[in-house]
Amino acid sequence: MLTERAAALDAADPLAHVRSRFLLPEGVVYLDGNSLGALPAAVPAVVEDAVHRQWGTDLIRSWNANGWWEAPARTGDAVGRLIGAAPGQVVAGDSTSVQLFNTLLAAARLRPGRRLLLTDPDHFPTDQYIADSVGRLLGLDVRRVPAREAAAVLAAEGADVAVAAYAPVDYRTGELYDMAALTAAAHAAGALAHWDLCHAAGALPVELDAIGADFAVGCGYKYLSGGPGAPAFAYVAARHQDGFDQPLTGWHGHAAPFAMSGTYAPGPGVARARIGTPALLSLLALEAALTAFDGVDMAEVRRKSLSLTGFFQECADSLLDSLGFTPATPRDPARRGSQAALRHPEAYPLVAALTARGVIGDMRAPDLLRFGFNALYVTHADVLRAVEELRDIAVSGAHRAPEFRERPTVT
């Protein structure tokens, strides 16, 4: 029954052909694209060319001849197409943590006199650490308010809030929040909305311009599949660019970088959000990876993603019942990102045993099994196989074998 359903859903999948744009290992079910996206088929040749021809032969001339200088803006615009940002508002480069620091500090500088910075107590750790650091630097109080309560706090105390810094998707449970509503609540209070799109960019439609978002950041290595440590991106809404007081005043953001002036003068538009020399090989890999989205409609990605996560929940309901699993992801599609999580006291050994069988997900302490569904390459048959293997492991106790006890550094 579930086998037939999976086959029928895959047969009717309008994105089925996109899977061939990725080089997936034979026999592996990859449900960790929310951590490190799979390798897009376009990437190896581009990296090879970047290394041998551009670096090896063209050498320093590549900055002009091969468009290296423009790569952060070019790649930023390519990301912008996936997150509803018109050209000229996104730059790619550096890490999410760096871009977070930069844009959050710059956002807070745009609201002087306000003493609060709101962020989520369940936000990814780096976001909380950086919010605290920005708070210390600017003398702001960082108040941790859960996303679902933030609008109420903004309505009550919003006059004190400089920036509300949130993520549309909870990185552990996959719960999806209403970006438009929270952005509107921040604006109604005169505050700015800052978004971390790590688990949203490339995973679901994001409409930064349409909802009036102020700042956003995100990483290149999850649903954008840009590779390990791929450059991040920063969105600075056009209306804030003239006032964007760049905290990390690196020379690439200067108005005339090659004038070699000893005094900083910010560049025009989003160029002032650039920092220093980007990691070009990684940036070119990310740019190539983004071609996997060519001709792909994000509304279609969303439909398939919901079908995959919904089918996962359906399979889990019928195959994992009374095996100690508790669903952690909302059933309501409107409240679900592109991942599904289950709680189980033996989460780590279960995930390790699954991985040993070629079904790759991950775990987040203390008890969460996390499965990410990249609609560009995951199939409903993958989903069913993952749940069937999980059932087999839980029923047989295969995860209690000694090799699954030891936790490596990265879980």
Ligand SMILES: Cc1ncc(COP(=O)(O)O)c(C=O)c1O
């Ligand atoms: C929401 C969120 N923000 C930030 C990061 C990571 O930041 P960085 O790319 O600097 O390691 C992650 C990584 O998983 C994340 O999930």
